[in-house]
Amino acid sequence: MNKRPLILRTLITVVVVLVFTLAIHPLFQRDYYETFLGMLKDKQDPEAHQVVKEAKALQEANPQLYQSQALLQAADAKGLDLTKKVNGNDLQDNRDVMSLIRKNASSSIRLGLDLNGGVEFILQLVPDQEFLAMFKEDDTNAASREEMQARMASEFDRYRDIAIEILRKRLEGQKIFEAEIAPSGSSYVALRAPVVAKDEKLKLLNLIKMSARLNFRLVHENNAELVKQYLADKNNFVVPVGYELLTTSEFRPGQEPKVEYYFVNKIPEMTGKGISNAMATKDEFGQRKIQLRFSQAGAEDFARVTSRNIGRQLAIVLDGNLYCAPVVNQAITGGSAEISGRFSNEEAKSIADALVSGSFPFQIKVDAVFDTDPKLGASNVANGIWVGAISLVLVAIFMCVYYRVAGLISVVALALNVVLILGAMAAFNATLTLPGIAGIILTIGMAVDANVLVFERIREELKSGKSLMNAVDYGYQKAFSAVFDANLTTLITSIILMSVGTGAIKGFAVTLSIGILTSLFTALFVTRLIFDYLFRYTRLSALPMMQFFKKTEFNFNRMWSKAMTISGILILLSIVVFFVRGKSMLGVDFTGGTQVTFTYAEQIPQEKLEAALKKAGYDATVTYKYNAAAATDNSKVEILVRGDLTKANANESPMDHLASLLNKEFPTAKLSNGLESSIGGLIGWEFTKAALLAIAFSIIGIGAYVTLRYEFTYALTSILALLHDVIIVTGIFLALGRTISLTVIAALLTVIGYSINDTVVIFDRIRENASLKTCKTYEENVNLSINQTLNRTMLTSLTTFIVVFVLFLGAGVAINDFVLIMMLGIIVGTYSSVFLAGPMVALMRRMRSKRETMANAPAAEKR
Structure with a gap:
């Protein structure tokens, strides 16, 4: 009888599934006001219901107000402290309540621009004096102002690219990785971003408009006396030359806000250019603040400013707004400072992100705000969902028919895997886009692959005469290294893409990383638990399975020269296609x-x-x-x-x-x-550079891991196989008259992950057979290993191909390019794993052996 413990593993499984299932709720956005009323401690609170009525009245009077703005205005006008009326933690003022309502009203999973639409901002970038000053510093040798202005115009695109990347970094700081930002006209930028709730537009608008221009400015020495004079006669008061009046306000429940007045020098003592890091934190009293860290040059400047002005008030002004004006008690030489003031959690993080991402050398004017429909169209989205569901059902039916009881277990694991992926995306606030769907498809294929690996090893153990229970135990043990290595190489790719990539590439990587972890959990942990329950409480004595190849004795080493010839021709033709197509092979995402x-x-x-x-x-x-x-x-x-x-x-x-x-x-x-x-194109130079680095580091990371786990020969072979797959798939795709877009890049990354998965499984079997000394020569070992894994390779390719082929037939033209790349990738990746990767390892081994023999020959003759 199976003695493996069940209770703890069952509890872990139930808790994980329950947590992520609950995270999926709600699937759709809820009404802001209804959400607020549902959060009340007293659901019948008359003041709360009255403030909602007044907020609705404000919206009727001004349709441009969002619900959060209207509710905040209505509550502040009545001096109503909403933090005392709703359930929530760490709520310091009404703006914190608005953020909490927005979060609770949002749907669980954010959909991208392609699936759900979003918001578009048309931004005009107007060079300011700081921009001109920066340019003058770079162009001190200009013969005249006219020459400088002409050259500045020619350089404007470069500065605009910088602004675009700053905007992109700010949005990524808010976990929005799928924004589309492109030049539009001569001085405009079009920015599109997915939004879950309509009120998120306001949050994004404030973040976008923030120039993050931080100044440290001195307060007038006689500020207290000047304030008395100003309050005594505001109409006739004259502000001192070189100064301006700035204010701070403190919200006090049930009272008028407390306003402090400061006459601040217009010329800053220091700007925020020297800031290297900024972080939203709290002091010991729970007061929010923004901690600043300066670079070495910035720290020296700040020490100089504070040492010269001991006893003076130093105003901290961000984008023209005064946040605080602390007194300088001593010289600050530690390279840090802090901004205190009235922030919500959301505002503090936004300001910190903006300061880190950099400041704009432009004034930003928002010319228009548009709501956008999904880029794929409602019918395409609906078709994609239905066709995707049908394809997964077909895979489930195939697994049940082919593996019978074991297949049914794998289907349960796949269903749980989809739930866990969606729950994790909701929990981590990831955005689901078409590249994200690519990640999900890849992880479903990898989850099926993990189950197939285990089941095929169980089949081998049963053939060797083991009992069913022992065969299952050995099947999981022996398949673990192949499953682990295959998934970890893909995880390395996704982690590198997350850290280096931007935009859609990062969104793809986030989804893929989540899917890999959930697939490992369901394919190895959950299915093993189900088997243990069957052994404990049923009389399971056999696992009938179908088999593609009853006896595999193909000589793949003999086919290698022909395969190399075919691959060489395809690579050469692909390169010819690249040259013939030229710039025409790039889609609008690149060219604008x-x-x-x-x-x-x-x-x-x-x-x-x-x-x-x-x-x-x-x-x-x-x-x-x-x-x-x-x-x-x-x-x-x-x-x-x-x-x-x-x-x-x-x-x-x-x-x-x-x-x-x-x-x-x-x-x-x-x-x-x-x-x-x-x-302009969505992909500027900074974006292109990040994407190229992401792909290069991914391949290097895979090579490093394969070298550590196997040896350098395997790593070099896997990299060559990946390059082979990408070149041929892209060449065939372009030869069919298609163009390269962001979607195509995501699909090519999927091909890389899929192809390395196949290759590593074969490498794992080669290593295992080599340690067992099953064959006389290394070539025989390679050939045997490919034959032993052939059923698994064909099954995994077939199940994944079923999904993408059904999508290709019925999902519409909008995702046709993505699906076509996937179909080509499955065929070419399977071909390279079977006919090229293993034989190339054998060839390199033979060449290395010959070199070693030749190197040792003189020494042998001497002896």
Whole structure:
């Protein structure tokens, strides 16, 4: 009888599944006011219900107010302290309550722009005096002001790229990794970000507008006397030359806010350029503050300023707002400072993130705010969900038919795996996007792979004559190293992508990392627990299974030369395709293009518009968006065409040609009032550099791990196999007339993870057989190992291929590129793992052996 303990493992499983299942709730966003009323300690509190009524009245009077703004204004106007009325911890003022309500009202899983839409901000970047001063410092040899201005104009794009990356870092500091930020026109930036709740737009707007320009400025020596004079006669008071009046306010429940007045020098003693780190913290009394750390140069400047002004008040001013004005009691030489003031948790973290990410050399003007529809279109999203569900059901049916009882156990584990992935994404506030779905698909394939590895080892142990219980024990033990190595190599990739990558690449990595950990838990821990229950409480005596290959004795070493020839030809053809396509192989995400916006009478499905444009020869994406602030024509359709609009006739402008083309195809659309502007790629140089570093470090990380676990020969072979897969898959994809986009990059990363998974499993069996000395030669060992793992390789490839093939047939054109890359990756990755990786290891071993023999030959002759 199986004596393995069950209670503790069962308790762990139940707790983990329960925690992550509860994290998924709620799936949809709830009403802000209803959420607030549901959080009340006294659900019938008349003051709370009255403040909600007044907030709604404020919104009726000013439709531009968000619910959180209206509720905060109504509560502050009444002097109502909401922290005493709601359930919550660490609530210091009403803004903390607003943040808590927003969090509770949000849906559990944030959906990305492609799946759920979001918000778009059109930002104008206006160079300020600081920008000009910076430029002058870089251009002291300019012959004239005109020359300087001309050169500054030519350099503006570079500074704009810096601003874009600063914005990106700020959003990533708020756990928003999937934002799209691109140049638009000559001095504009278009920023799109996914939002869970409508009120998040306000939070993002404040973060975006924050220039993070920190100044340390002296308060007037006679400030107290000047304040008395000002309060005595505000109308006739004259502010001292060179100073301005700034205020701080302290909220006091049931009373008027306490306002402090300071006359502050306009010229700063020091700026915040020397800040190396900033962190939101609390003092011993629970008061929030922002701790600053300076670089070496910044610390020296701060020591100089404080040593010269002992006894004076030093105002800390951020973006023109005074936060505090402490008295300098002594010179501060430790390289740190702090900002105290009235912050909510959210505000303190936002300010700290902005200070770390850097300050803008621009004034930021928000020209427009739009709500955007999902980029994939509602029908594509619905199709994708249904088709994905159908494909997973087919995989489940296949596993149950092929492995019978064991297959049913794996299906239970897969279902739990999906729940855990979604729960973890909700718990860690991850955003689900198309690249994220790529990560989920890969982890589902890896979870199936782990089960297949275990079941195939159980089959081998049963063939050797072991009892079923012992076969299961040995199956899990012997499969563990292969499962662990295969998952860990992919985890290394995802961790590096998280730390180095940005945007969609980081979103993909977050989802993939979560999926790998949950897959290991369900495939090894949960399925083993189910087997133990079956052995303990049932009479399970056999595990019938089907088998693709009853007897595998293929000579893969003999096929190696032919496989190398085929691969060489495919790589050469792929390189030719790269050169022939040139820049045309890059999609709009890289190249940018022309953005045309129209008003419309009837909303035509996005996929139909994109199909019509593609038929006419345009590489274009279509998005619907809405400007709530516009009184009329607030609904617009945005068409982003790769490159310039060159299809126009001589008698009409490119924009008019596009309108007439679509109006002819869809007469009810009635596109009109077109606006045209050029827009840069979503991927600037900083983004491209980060993506290239991410991929390079991923491959290096995989190579380092394989070297430690096996040897350098295996690592070099795995890297060559990965490069082989990426080049051939990309070449075939481009040869079919497709273009490279962010989605394609995510799919290629998925291919890398999938391919290394296959290769490592074969390497693990080669190592095992080598330690057992099963074969006379290393070539025989490699050939035997590939044959022994062939059933597992074919099964894993088939189950994953089922998922992506069904998606390819029914999920629509919007994710067609991603699915096509996955299909090609499965075929090419399986081919390289079976026909190239193992034989290449054998070849390198043979070459190394010959070199060692030749090196030792002279020594032998001497002896």
